[in-house]
Amino acid sequence: MISAMNWRALVFCLLCVSAVAYALTAPDASGFPEPSLARIIFFHLPCAFVATGLIVHTAWLGYRYLATGDVRYDARGAAATELGAIFAALTMATGVLFSKVQWGAWWQNDPRQTSFLIVLLLCCAGVALRAGLSDEQKAAKASAAYSVATVLPMLFLIFVLPRILQSFHPSDTISSGKLDGAYWTGVLLVFVTLVWATRVLYKERTAISENRYGNQLDPDHPGSASPYPRRPVAVSKVGEEEER
Amino acid sequence: MNSSWGRQVRAIVGKELRTELRSKHGLFTAGLFGFLTVIAMVFASYAEKPSPSVAAGMLCVALVFSAVVTLPRTMIVEDEQGTFEVLQLLAEPSAAYFGKALTNCVQMVFASFVLGGVFIAMVEIPVARPVVFVLGLLTLALALAGGTSFCGALVIGATNRWMLAGVVALPLLVPVVFLGVIALRSGLGVGFESAGSESLVALAGYALVTLAAGPQLIALVWRND
Amino acid sequence: MALMTVSGLGKRFGEQWVFRNLEFELSRGEVLCVVGSNGSGKSTLLRILAGLLSPNHGTLVRPSVLGYSALDLALWPQLTALEHMDLAAALRGVSYSSEGQLAHVGLEDVAGKPVGQFSTGMRARLKLALATQHLPEVLLLDEPSASLDQEGRDVVVRTIEEVQERGAVIIATNDAADRRLATHELELG
Numbered sequence: 180m181i182s183a184m185n186w187r188a189l190v191f192c193l194l195c196v197s198a199v200a201y202a203l204t205a206p207d208a209s210g211f212p213e214p215s216l217a218r219i220i221f222f223h224l225p226c227a228f229v230a231t232g233l234i235v236h237t238a239w240l241g242y243r244y245l246a247t248g249d250v251r252y253d254a255r256g257a258a259a260t261e262l263g264a265i266f267a268a269l270t271m272a273t274g275v276l277f278s279k280v281q282w283g284a285w286w287q288n289d290p291r292q293t294s295f296l297i298v299l300l301l302c303c304a305g306v307a308l309r310a311g312l313s314d315e316q317k318a319a320k321a322s323a324a325y326s327v328a329t330v331l332p333m334l335f336l337i338f339v340l341p342r343i344l345q346s347f348h349p350s351d352t353i354s355s356g357k358l359d360g361a362y363w364t365g366v367l368l369v370f371v372t373l374v375w376a377t378r379v380l381y382k383e384r385t386a387i388s389e390n391r392y393g394n395q396l397d398p399d400h401p402g403s404a405s406p407y408p409r410r411p412v413a414v415s416k417v418g419e420e421e422e423r
Numbered sequence: 424m425n426s427s428w429g430r431q432v433r434a435i436v437g438k439e440l441r442t443e444l445r446s447k448h449g450l451f452t453a454g455l456f457g458f459l460t461v462i463a464m465v466f467a468s469y470a471e472k473p474s475p476s477v478a479a480g481m482l483c484v485a486l487v488f489s490a491v492v493t494l495p496r497t498m499i500v501e502d503e504q505g506t507f508e509v510l511q512l513l514a515e516p517s518a519a520y521f522g523k524a525l526t527n528c529v530q531m532v533f534a535s536f537v538l539g540g541v542f543i544a545m546v547e548i549p550v551a552r553p554v555v556f557v558l559g560l561l562t563l564a565l566a567l568a569g570g571t572s573f574c575g576a577l578v579i580g581a582t583n584r585w586m587l588a589g590v591v592a593l594p595l596l597v598p599v600v601f602l603g604v605i606a607l608r609s610g611l612g613v614g615f616e617s618a619g620s621e622s623l624v625a626l627a628g629y630a631l632v633t634l635a636a637g638p639q640l641i642a643l644v645w646r647n648d
Numbered sequence: 649m650a651l652m653t654v655s656g657l658g659k660r661f662g663e664q665w666v667f668r669n670l671e672f673e674l675s676r677g678e679v680l681c682v683v684g685s686n687g688s689g690k691s692t693l694l695r696i697l698a699g700l701l702s703p704n705h706g707t708l709v710r711p712s713v714l715g716y717s718a719l720d721l722a723l724w725p726q727l728t729a730l731e732h733m734d735l736a737a738a739l740r741g742v743s744y745s746s747e748g749q750l751a752h753v754g755l756e757d758v759a760g761k762p763v764g765q766f767s768t769g770m771r772a773r774l775k776l777a778l779a780t781q782h783l784p785e786v787l788l789l790d791e792p793s794a795s796l797d798q799e800g801r802d803v804v805v806r807t808i809e810e811v812q813e814r815g816a817v818i819i820a821t822n823d824a825a826d827r828r829l830a831t832h833e834l835e836l837g
Contacts, residue, residue, distance in 0.1 A: 245643045300594040307590050311581040315662075316702050320644040321577045325591060328573060328640060331632075332598050340601070427741055434738035438727070445726045505722030508700050509778075512716055513739040647702040 191379075194372045201365045208362070216280045220362065223273035225370035226266050227295070229377055231337055233263035234302065238330035241323035253319040254388035257309060258381050260322065264302035266377070271299050291341035298336050301329050431514050435522025439497060440529070449493050449530055457489035457538040465545045475548055475611035482542050483563070483603040486535055487596055490567035494531060495575025495588035497523045502579045516645035517638035524572040524634060528565055535564035551612025555619040559606035562626035566599045569633030576641045602626045650675050651711055651786055651816050652697070658705030659692055666692050667836055668705065674786065674816045679808065681830030682820040688836040690820035691718065694788045697818065715784035715811075717775040719791045725764030729755055729774050732763065733781065740782045753777045753803050768795040773803060780807055785815035793823050805829065 198221075208217035237259040244252035274292060279285050286292070308325050312318035443449050464473075464481045473481065498520075501507040510519050539560045543550060550556045574592035578584045602622040609619025650673040658668040666689035674680055682690045695701040697708065698716035723732060733746035750759050753773040763771065772795055779787060792804045808817050808829055819826050827833070 245640070297594050297597045304591040304594050307587060308577065308581075311578065311583055311587040313582060314580055316704075317580045317644075321580075324640040324644045325577055328633075328636070329595060332595060335598060340598075430741060431739050434735055437738075438724075438731075438735050441731070442724065442726045504725065505720070506724050508695075508721055509723065511700055512698065513736050647696075647699050 191372075191375055194368070194375060198365070198368045198372045201368055205361055205365050211281050212283075213280045216277075219273050219277045219280070221365045221369050223270060223277060224366050225373045226270040226273060228370055229373050230263055230266035230270050230298075230302075233259050233266060233377070234298070234333050235330060237263055237305070237326045241326035244319065244323040245327065250319070251389070253323065254385050255381070256319075256323060256326065257388045258384035260302070260305045260309065260326065261384060262377055262381055264299070264306050266373075267295070267299040267302045271295060290344040294336040294340045298333050301333055305329070428515060428518050431518035432522045432525065435514060435519055436525050439523060439526035443526070443530070449496055450534070452496070453489050453493040453530065453534040454537065456492050457485050457534060458541065460485040460488060461538060461542045461545065465542075468546070472548070473546060475551075475613045476608050478542075478546055478548050479607035479611055479613070480604050482539060482607055483600055485538060485542070486560075486563060486603070487567060487593075487600055489534060489538065490531055490564075490571050491589050491592050491596070493534075494527045494568060494571040495578070495585070495592070497527055498572065498575035498579060499584045499588065502584065507579060511645065511647075515642070517642035520572070520576055520641040520645070521634075521638045523576075524568065524637060527568040527572045528634075531564040531568040532561060535560045548611055550610060552610050552616060552619065555616065555623065556607065556610025558623050559603065559610045559619065559626070562623050562630060563599065563603040563606065565630035566603070566626045566633070567596065569630045569637060570596050570599060573633055573637045573641065576637070577644065579645075599626065599629060602629070650709075652818075653709040654697075654706070655708075656706035657693075657696065657703050657708060659689065659696060659701065660704050670706065672832075672834060674818065676815060677812055678831045679812055679817045679819065679829050680832045680834055681827050682818060682834045682836060683822055683827065684836035685822075690836055691720075691790050693836065694718065694790045694818065694820050697786075698788050711785040711815075713782060713784045714786050714788065715779035715782070716788045717772070717779040717790070717792065719772070719794050721775055721790075723763045723766075723771060723774065726762060728760050728762055729766075730759040732774060732778060736778050736781055742782045744781060746781075749777045749781055750774075753807075754799060769797060769800050772796055773800055776804065776807055780811065783814070784811065787811040787815070787817045788820075789817065790820045791823070792819060792821065793826050801825065 202218050202221040205218065205221075207214035208220075211217045237256055240252045240256040240259060243249070244256060274295065275285050278287050278289070278292065305322060305325055309318050309322040312321055461482075464485065468477075501510055514522075539556075571588070571592050574595060575588050577591060578587045581587045602625045605614070605622040606619050606626060608614055609616060609622070652674040654670055654672050657670040659666045670693070672680070682693060684690050692701065694716070695718075696703050697710060698714065699710075700716075727735065729750055730746055733749060737743065737746060747756065747759065750756050753776055755770065755773055755777065758766070758770065763774065766774065772792075776789075776792070779789075787808070789804070789808070792808075793801050796804065804826075808819070811817050817829075819830065821827065
């Protein structure tokens with residue numbers, strides 16, 4: 180009998196295999212100097228989608244943490260911040276690779292490329308801020324406030340700025356017919372696979388943070404499940420000891 | 424804004440200005456740093472006069488770095504000299520933060536006008552639209568003060584506060600740089616006046632949002648209950 | 649009616665708990681002495697009670713008007729003693745005479761001197777004046793007699809007795825003289 184966990188692993192493996200198979204068998208893109216290498220988009224676009232989703236999710240968790248003080252939100256926020264930075268870095272790396280093979284240079288000063296670099300820097304700054312504060316409560320609050328404060332500039336950089344300025348990155352590459360319509364299927368397949376993988380990593384990373392918080396996560400039983408020794412605390416009225 | 428909050432803000436601004444006038448550390452650092460940057464840029468473009476577009480970018484960069492190097496100080500110094508706890512004991516976190524942010528605004532506006540004037544005089548570029556240029560300097564200074572004050576307040580308690588303040592502030596200030604360059608460029612006569620006006624509104628909006636939302640967010644970060 | 653109630657209070661740094669499940673109540677007229685070896689969490693407890701640190705566990709009910717003075721609490725070196733008192737008065741919204749309060753702790757002659765030029769004992773007296781300026785219901789003192797001469801110690805004792813009349817005092821100390829003022833003792837360790 181296959182357990183639920185094995186089922187999930189099996190489906191995930193099938194997703195991975197089908198995503199790779201689809202990417203390799205999809206027709207070459209037209210209108211690109213290196214049509215076969217336009218397949219980078221299969222990975223590049225989903226990474227950007229996942230990174231953007233994680234950025235918004237981090238800000239939401241930061242807001243919830245500041246509003247409620249519930250450390251579960253901070254544990255999830257820490258995970259989302261790190262994963263967001265990782266996916267933003269992957270988006271950047273694949274974008275730079277695409278730029279080299281299709282446009283002939285690693286860096287194009289393209290508005291979208293530049294604005295996403297700043298998004299990546301903001302994500303890294305969020306990670307650095309959390310790492311820079313040794314007091315975990317301060318780190319949690321500061322990271323939460325930073326994620327809330329930076330979400331609007333990031334959304335501006337992702338969605339608004341590249342559309343104000345002329346970019347190498349037309350938003351209608353696929354719909355205009357430069358890429359085969361079937362590319363959307365590939366992008367979607369990889370996106371689902373990445374979301375699945377992200378969810379697993381997110382859960383694992385959150386569990387690490389939650390373990391650090393220990394029994395604070397159970398407000399109904401403060402101290403009841405402590406793995407740490409309880410130090411002796413005594414309150415006595417002055418003079419009682421002498422009387423005894 | 425209730426009267427006790429306003430009174431606390433006024434008291435903090437008074438204390439900050441008094442401390443600054445006695446030590447003159449912030450003004451000296453901002454002035455010296457900005458002045459050196461301006462001198463270096465003027466020296467670099469000695470042989471050829473920079474175009475208004477390049478000059479606007481150079482001035483904006485000088486102001487941004489001047490802000491990032493000096494403005495977090497009003498927040499960080501409390502942590503360094505150990506007086507942050509006294510401040511926490513005496514004042515509402517939002518009032519303490521807002522008082523300090525207002526002081527930074529005053530300091531940055533002063534530094535911007537001095538540096539802007541020196542820069543224009545040294546590179547000998549005519550200011551085609553003086554109102555746009557002056558408003559550009561003003562809104563840029565306020566937006567920079569709002570952004571850097573927020574980041575300075577966030578890093579209180581960090582081991583490497585100064586570096587961390589720069590790391591978290593610079594990416595957050597990129598939209599300000601972008602808008603500031605457009606506004607100053609328009610002030611120097613490049614592009615449409617309407618583009619300059621739009622960026623002025625955007626800069627003012629950025630300043631307003633950071634100065635209005637900052638106290639609420641920082642109050643949540645600084646509060647310990 | 650308790651002035652301060654602490655229940656299930658716990659604080660940890662990293663994975664190391666300083667104290668856990670701390671419970672006590674403080675009523676008017678009481679002086680609670682917190683004792684314990686170095687590193688037992690006396691100062692940490694007072695900082696939590698003052699609102700300078702968040703606890704990791706438990707609840708704390710404390711009065712809104714609270715005074716805190718500690719050996720390691722810093723003051724603004726550029727400001728004079730009088731400016732400290734005036735600033736604190738403006739922030740707290742009280743209008744008691746700053747000069748009178750400085751005289752109460754024996755600092756009237758140095759009121760116009762920047763605090764950067766003060767000795768540790770003079771700073772301790774100024775911190776005491778700041779902590780009691782707004783007539784707190786609960787006064788928290790961390791090592792109040794450390795670095796003070798006999799005259800300074802007398803000022804501390806007098807201040808504690810004054811606050812005790814209208815509220816309560818918590819002292820973190822291992823000093824035998826300070827412990828004699830206590831009505832209750834809390835041992836951390």
